[in-house]
Amino acid sequence: xxxxxxxxxxxxxxxxxxxxxxxxxxxxxxxxxxxxxxxxxxxxxxxxxxxxxxxxxxxxxxxxxxxxxxxxxxxxxxxxxxxxxxxxxxxxxxxxxxxxxxxxxxxxxxxxxxxxxxxxxxxxxxxxxxxxxxxxxxxxxxxxxxxxxxxxxxxxxxxxxxxxxxxxxxxxxxxxxxxxxxxxxxxxxxxxxxxxxxxxxxxxxxxxxxxxxxxxxxxxxxxxxxxxxxxxxxxxxxxxxxxxxxxxxxxxxxxxxxxxxxxxxxxxxxxxxxxxxxxxxxxxxxxxxxxxxxxxxxxxxxxxxxxxxxxxxxxxxxxxxxxxxxxxxxxxxxxxxxxxxxxxxxxxxxxxxxxxxxxxxxxxxxxxxxxxxxxxxxxxxxxxxxxxxxxxxxxxxxxxxxxxxxxxxxxxxxxxxxxxxxxxxxxxxxxxxxxxxxxxxxxxxxxxxxxxxxxxxxxxxxxxxxxxxxxxxxxxxxxxxxxxxxxxxxxxxxxxxxxxxxxxxxxxxxxxxxxxxxxxxxxxxxxxxxxxxxxxxxxxxxxxxxxxxxxxxxxxxxxxxxxxxxxxxxxxxxxxxxxxxxx
Numbered sequence: 001x002x003x004x005x006x007x008x009x010x011x012x013x014x015x016x017x018x019x020x021x022x023x024x025x026x027x028x029x030x031x032x033x034x035x036x037x038x039x040x041x042x043x044x045x046x047x048x049x050x051x052x053x054x055x056x057x058x059x060x061x062x063x064x065x066x067x068x069x070x071x072x073x074x075x076x077x078x079x080x081x082x083x084x085x086x087x088x089x090x091x092x093x094x095x096x097x098x099x100x101x102x103x104x105x106x107x108x109x110x111x112x113x114x115x116x117x118x119x120x121x122x123x124x125x126x127x128x129x130x131x132x133x134x135x136x137x138x139x140x141x142x143x144x145x146x147x148x149x150x151x152x153x154x155x156x157x158x159x160x161x162x163x164x165x166x167x168x169x170x171x172x173x174x175x176x177x178x179x180x181x182x183x184x185x186x187x188x189x190x191x192x193x194x195x196x197x198x199x200x201x202x203x204x205x206x207x208x209x210x211x212x213x214x215x216x217x218x219x220x221x222x223x224x225x226x227x228x229x230x231x232x233x234x235x236x237x238x239x240x241x242x243x244x245x246x247x248x249x250x251x252x253x254x255x256x257x258x259x260x261x262x263x264x265x266x267x268x269x270x271x272x273x274x275x276x277x278x279x280x281x282x283x284x285x286x287x288x289x290x291x292x293x294x295x296x297x298x299x300x301x302x303x304x305x306x307x308x309x310x311x312x313x314x315x316x317x318x319x320x321x322x323x324x325x326x327x328x329x330x331x332x333x334x335x336x337x338x339x340x341x342x343x344x345x346x347x348x349x350x351x352x353x354x355x356x357x358x359x360x361x362x363x364x365x366x367x368x369x370x371x372x373x374x375x376x377x378x379x380x381x382x383x384x385x386x387x388x389x390x391x392x393x394x395x396x397x398x399x400x401x402x403x404x405x406x407x408x409x410x411x412x413x414x415x416x417x418x419x420x421x422x423x424x425x426x427x428x429x430x431x432x433x434x435x436x437x438x439x440x441x442x443x444x445x446x447x448x449x450x451x452x453x454x455x456x457x458x459x460x461x462x463x464x465x466x467x468x469x470x471x472x473x474x475x476x477x478x479x480x481x482x483x484x485x486x487x488x489x490x491x492x493x494x495x496x497x498x499x500x501x502x503x504x505x506x507x508x509x510x511x512x513x514x515x516x517x518x519x520x521x522x523x524x525x526x527x528x529x530x531x532x533x534x535x536x537x538x539x540x541x542x543x544x545x546x547x548x549x550x551x552x553x554x555x556x557x558x559x560x561x562x563x564x565x566x567x568x569x570x571x572x573x574x575x576x577x578x579x580x581x582x583x
Contacts, residue, residue: 082167082190086160095458104202105481109501111136116493122313131269148484162206163199169213174416180423185416193450198402205405208270218260261297269305284381330397369418379417386410460568467566473540478549522550
């Protein structure tokens with residue numbers, strides 16, 4: 001038996017059975033005269049009775065049981081709102097089978113090739129880490145069984161769902177700052193146009209962000225637990241029974257750091273620069289032992305994702321993921337232009353503001369939110385995550401809107417903390433609720449016009465599918481998305497047909513040509529023009545419709561010499577009677 005008594009007080013409040021680490025904290029509180037502690041440790045049980053003097057030992061009291069349903073209702077509404085917003089944007093810009101994004105088609109085709117036994121880096125070009133293949137594999141496998149269109153739609157809905165969960169996780173992380181902070185931050189991320197844009201389809205960002213937010217939530221679970229750094233907290237269930245084996249390992253707060261690190265390591269397998277937020281989270285973890293546990297988890301998670309592919313093509317994998325990406329041509333965009341996209345590209349100038357003045361207004365608001373967040377100790381990590389991501393984006397040689405996934409979550413967390421502090425100034429609860437509702441409505445008003453712009457027609461899926469089904473042989477395309485829409489992607493992979501998931505990606509790798517140290521544009525790159533034409537004419541039919549492919553007039557004319565099998569708008573399927581040409 002272990003017992004300690006200090007300053008016996010009237011009105012003891014039983015806290016039931018708790019973990020050994022909680023008992024350690026209670027004994028320490030008793031030594032400081034904060035409460036009465038009577039501990040009884042018998043075998044696998046710990047019973048504690050405490051009388052409160054200046055508040056319960058621990059950082060955050062549990063929510064009353066009667067109000068928990070309110071919290072989970074808020075989270076559910078945030079997740080549903082985020083899913084609806086992303087789905088509506090996808091439907092508005094071409095539908096579930098739209099074929100003009102290119103990137104999502106590249107990742108789906110690469111995953112389908114992997115499902116059919118082809119390895120990235122060894123058998124085909126993939127300029128990104130392999131994480132997206134793991135995430136999209138269930139959808140591609142389903143598509144190989146019941147049809148590529150079903151697989152493509154399933155994959156897009158799966159990634160949209162991941163984005164919706166991200167919005168919910170923002171709210172969960174912000175919960176300790178109050179319901180107002182959690183609701184505003186969650187709804188901001190759910191409705192923010194840049195977050196919607198980066199999570200609207202089968203892209204790298206939804207699951208990469210998901211891994212970062214899960215790691216951040218788990219790290220926060222340990223950092224704000226009652227167990228002191230360096231103690232081995234036992235796993236205790238709600239009945240107070242100390243678990244053993246795997247259950248004990250999972251329930252112990254310190255062990256969650258390893259899981260958090262593994263998930264953060266997974267995030268680097270979607271975009272390699274996700275190592276930046278992972279390192280920042282490690283550095284902001286309190287306690288040397290905790291940092292070591294988290295770092296070990298990061299290394300393990302990264303190795304699990306990278307090593308299976310690295311052993312088959314080590315030099316090629318490194319070249320495509322690292323060297324080719326670093327060698328991409330620099331996009332000349334001003335810092336102010338990048339800041340406008342990062343802070344609110346969808347916000348259109350109004351009230352007499354020019355675009356430049358609007359950027360300054362957004363900067364001032366962001367700086368004010370950062371100042372407020374810096375004043376709260378537990379939110380300084382979010383500020384560090386935002387500025388580290390901002391530095392990466394400003395220094396990156398290339399920049400596209402979906403890159404803002406590196407800063408979107410941290411921005412939502414910072415704004416949530418700042419809004420929570422603002423609401424704390426209002427004493428009446430009704431006032432805080434009203435202000436939160438008005439603020440969320442304001443977010444919707446600001447971003448709704450942007451989410452309704454850019455309408456695009458859907459491809460004529462039925463006509464293309466009928467025409468492709470009549471082709472006896474391989475069908476090639478400059479955008480692999482349309483192969484999935486036509487339901488020939490898996491069919492041709494099973495038949496052993498050639499597939500370049502990323503046709504234009506070769507201009508960053510084997511077909512790259514430079515003059516005076518500057519990469520030659522695709523339209524003037526004779527090496528790639530010949531390789532691309534040879535590939536596209538190596539089957540029985542070809543469809544070339546993407547303007548961004550960069551084929552010159554001669555190459556386009558060569559491809560379009562064949563007999564027209566189907567035509568509708570920009571979608572034309574040509575027969576290619578030429579014999580196959582090996583690359």
